[in-house]
Amino acid sequence: MICPYCNTAMEKGKIQVNDSLYWTPMEENRIAVSTWSKTKNSKKIAKWNWLLLQSTVNADYCKKCKKIIINVEDMSEE
C-alpha cells in the first residue's frame, strides 16, 4: 500500500492480540477489557482464531509518518 499522507511505500505487517480486537468510540470504554468485553458501539476489526488463540489483522506501517493503516472490511458488531 502507498501511504496516503506521504505517497511512499508502506511496510506490510499485522497486529496480533491475545484478545478480540475492537474499535471503540472515544466516549465509550470497554469494562475490564477481556476477550469478550465491548461497548454498545464497539466494532470487531479482527476475527478471533480459536486454533491460534489470537486475533490478527493486516496492518501497513509508514515509518516516515508513524501511521498504521488497518483494513476494516470485516468490521462487525459481534
Ligand SMILES: [Zn+2]
Ligand atoms: Zn507516510
